[in-house]
Amino acid sequence: MRAYARLAALTALFAISPGAFAADTFLFAGTGSSGVSQDLVLGLSNGSSVTLTTGQALFTPGTLNQGWWGFDNANFNANDSIYVGALQPDPLDPAYLHRNFFTFSLAGITPGSIISAVLRINDVGVSSGSFPMTYSLFDVTTDSQTLNFNTGVNHSIYDDLGSGKLYAAQVVTKELSGSYAIGLNNAAIADLNAAAGRFFSLGGTLDTPPLVVTEPSALALLGIGLAAASLGRQRRHPLAPTSDQLFQD
Template sequence: MKATLRIAALTLMLAASPHASAAGSFLFAGTGSSGISQDLVLGLSNGSTVTLTTGQGLFTAGTLNQGWWGFDNANFDANDSIYVGALQPDPLDPIWLHRNFFTFSLANITPGSIISAALRINDVGIGSSTFPMTYSLFDVTTDARTLNANSGTSSSIYDDLGSGRRYAEQVVTGQLSGGYEIGLNGDALADLNAAAGRFFSIGGTLDMPVSVVSEPPLLALLGAGLAAAGLGRRRRVSRADLRSAPPELSHAPA
């Protein structure tokens, strides 16, 4: 019962949100199988540039320090795909919602020396045809080892990857190809300098403008609202009559 209520509530929230996901809203699908690592490119105060990768300081041998966590969809530790977004067939069902992460070792970086930073994604994979969409990067408070042991599900880790301090907000207007670089802001630089000598993780989430959300989910939301209003008007009906009436939201995911 609690799971059904949680899914129904999130479905309504996503449909009403200005950043609600629509069918086929995803990036970086099909990644991870080729063993291509992603980069963190740092500009240092001495004028040099350092490139760190998700292939350094591995937590799991043979698996890059990158991957995804799903809202309800379980992952497994050896899967280092950086898929993010919502899959078909029902993008408003939380089981299809995914956020990604990247972890880098700052073991040889001097605190306070970082003056610029960019995340460079070398394995862009496949994106949906539903554009534009916004890919955002956030700070991560989850311990790096725990984050990279991405087996099963964790609502707290999933939430962490798409909340907190926003490091970047990139509007994607079409299918990506080649290397894709995203500059990180001052908040990211401050956190990077504070994390020098340790692991540093970045979380990613995908949003999309409401203007491209397909009509059926919005119509369903409107119908649910009208149904709720109708129930309010009939609140004086006897309990026996209510028990005999068909459930208003019998189509809600289990």
Template sequence: MKHIIRITSTLLISLGLATTAQAASYSFSTADSPLYGTNPANFWSSDLNQGWWSSGYDNKNDNPNIVVGDSTNYLYRNFFTFDLSDLSLAPDEVIVSASFSGFTHTIEVAGGLFETVEFFDVSTDAGTLNYNVAANPTIYEDLGTGKSYGSRDFYASESNTNFSMALNDNAIADITTAQNGWFSIGGMLTTLDNSGQPEWVFAFSNEDVAPYKLDIETQISAVPLPAALPLYGAGLAVLGFVGWRKKRKTA
């Protein structure tokens, strides 16, 4: 009986190790590794990897605004870039969740109760993206097309408050691919009513410059469950053999 108890305990401990998962958290900011130094105009006043692009309105590198939407005459889309050089996932480590957070600044709603910002993948390289000089229709288009990372409704009452939103599986897959490198998010206002009235989110963000964050949760299993199945089968076989011997001796 002692042998059976010992074997059973060993088996349960082994199975416990097989299903126990370890979690880890990572946090990245647009304040990490400022990219302005990689371009000729290294005087960006905010030193943050974030900003906006327009298809027809010139920007400049010392403008830390991150407005997205319609300012009567021009349309804007914004971006946020994160240095993931410290993210190096183990072979059996996977990202289980990712969230994007920051400050809303001024929200102007037109023709409804809220404005919706949808976030997308960005194909423009990080250095070019953060060199905010002149207008660029190609980059502007890039910030509002491609794979969606999720969207959020912003109400006027949320002006100048903190917000957080979960990113979807598309974002998680791209973050995984971008580990040890750069990862950018583009933002587009999808509720524009083309009325000519101002409607925007993150407006006047040059008055209170703040970085934005990307938070990641990962999980790693000590021993994958399939690898433990042979051990489980072997343990059952041993238990059966011990029971058979005990019955034979009793007989």
């Protein structure tokens, strides 16, 4: 290979951003299935607060009111892990995506009394992947009992967990540990007040970083173009000497 073409190829290689190579991305994979419940902390208009948990008013005895639904990965009802995100082998393939959910009983809560709300995820377990990533929470229209019988695959429920009213969108910049708090917005507070006395669910989805080649890729394209041009000249004029022949191997 001519040194000129080799230089162009090396330019292309080193100009590709590391961000172009995506890894599997997920959050909260270590929670659930071990009795770790999640909290909904409500601030009330009388100045007090109340903490609800996914361990109250269970739909399935021994299984917390939390879990996940996969786009193409079947779950089972006794699994209350709140895994969310993408799994190997291809984190950008929707078939490997998962969304999680949390259900709380608002029994005893007076309608109109809630003025603030925070979802507190306890013992977040394992988080991995490319940062930053955005974890978002949405309203859930699926019946709470149906939602918590998270067996098999259900595309309608999966879609429900990542669409509708946005309750929160939190950027995660590093590996998580301990307890993780997410403040809910006014839309969530209004829906919580409307659901007082009944069950209330939230759906969670993780936006995985796209497979992008950042600005240095312009140099990569230039290098590839130069390499191609050099090889093209070599094929068209195999006998005609050119100045870059001085740099032959």
